[in-house]
Amino acid sequence: MKRFTGFIKKEFYHIFRDTRSLFILFGMPIAQVMLFGFAITNEINNVDIAFFDKSKDVTTQEIINKISASKYFTNKQIIKNDKEIETVFKKGKVKAVLIFDKDFSEKLTKENKTTVQIITDATDPNTANTINNYLSSILKNYQLVINHQIKHSPQINPETRLIYNPELKSVFTFVPGVMTVILMLVSAMMTSISITREKEMGTMEILLVSPIKPFQVILGKVFPYIFLSVINAVVIVLLSIFIFKMPVEGSLFLLGFESVLFIINALSLGILISTISSTQQTAMMISLMGLMLPVILLSGFIFPISSMPFPLQVISHIIPAKWFIIIIKAIMLKGVGLSFIWKETLIILFMTLIFITISIKKYKIRLE
Template structure:
């Protein structure tokens, strides 16, 4: 045991002496959680719009003020004619135009109905759909307020309720995904590279002829990354709660235990890569293409899996990050317990056992 701890201590020295590795291990998680939490979000705020108010009355001015007062829209320009709309879109300065007809106020007062035209730039269909939905909600809220609750003939009222994330914050979606990405980066890629580096420099031969068993040597090199991953988990959770205002609604203990399980699975995959490769470039390439990119593309936190072709949906089932993302989202955001995520937990545990078996099976105690 003393020899094993000495190898672990040696590996910590290697990590702490390499400042670039330290930045990747401890600095990148902070950078990623801040970027994904604030910059990369599916929320749309302060979108530039143009307004063509042909009515120029009290009702149209009130509605325009409602749009401008929201955090979603910023009026870039007031148009004077309908012909200016397309020209303004071509400049790329606006994402949506709001057209209020000349008889807006009179139609609203006498006919109990009025038309508002929303023209959006659908070169980005997701943004166009989101902006029109935002504007429609503001218009309906304005209409309900000015009618003073009176029930108009054949009026259908739709009530929306957003569970778990009523403010529709993008951080609620990205934090679980960033946790999976960070743990995959630290555990899989760094573990694979550090062991293969020993092969390239020739020091692995020295380690293998030492009194310590070869399997213990490999495990000793993985232990520091396991401990550093726990630091990263704590950092991400603290930033999520105190910086991004993402609550932990479920059991913190369950969330930590599930994170440890995913970390062990990622470490096992890194050990498997190191056992079948002999160069750092190859290990990095396999780590990126085999796990890191699938984590981004096929885990479900960037793109909905349900919208993918059937073949990609089947392939996503072999990506550990998909199941971990479901677990974190269920425990952290929805506040559910083990009774809800037991299936995903068993799948991750099965992947861990399979990767450990493959790592031991393919590990070579002789390099020549």
């Protein structure tokens, strides 16, 4: 019995000495609970909206202030004409626009009835529905307040209009998201085991003594997978168009360019993982655990990023998938050009250069 007790104590000592085991035992569950607890939500917070106030009277200003004061919405800007509505939606920041009729207050007083038009970006159907419900609720609450103050009962009728996805087809949201997840995970996993495979098979020594420069090894590892991943992307796009009837309102050439850029980004991230991993199993674990949860939860694929706590919103900025989902939705559903998505494109390009640079430096260290 003493031997058995001693053996158990030895195992405890081994576990507590191994920081990686402690991280898996305690760190991963805590991280997952925090991510799922804060990221998975159907509520909305701090959603950017805009107002087109044709009346500019006291009543409309009160409504604007009431909506802006709520925790659910942020007054992003005041629109001055009809042409600006399409522009703000294509930029992707604003999720809804409220349009107040001309002589809003006068109609409410004399005719006891007026209209507020709510135009919502329906590229994300669930968020669009939630935004409409929240805005309608705030308008109804305001209506109840003024009904108590005066004898007659004026009515504010919200008229909702959904753009880019008026039928609220969820497939229009999931196809870009699934395409992003597949390209990121498959591309990163394929390349993450490339250099570690060389180490395990004993062929790394050949590369170390060869005249091939580090950047040539990195590019040589990435290039074949670019071709294979592009085929993957083409198959996904064709399936989405012909099977799921996904529209492509924008340029197919721009869609192809952005997809190739994202593929190179994912492959370079996989190479980076490969250079810092000692075994294929370690590289695979990092690719799966380190990429899958952030890509699904923090990219805006399923849950709106604006509703997450501020620290998670900051972390989401370093997730390449977030920027690619914005790009692909903008091209396929909104039909925008590069002038509207240049910032997201530059971010992905910058991340790619960082991943490749770090990979080359890590490989150089192994050469010394």
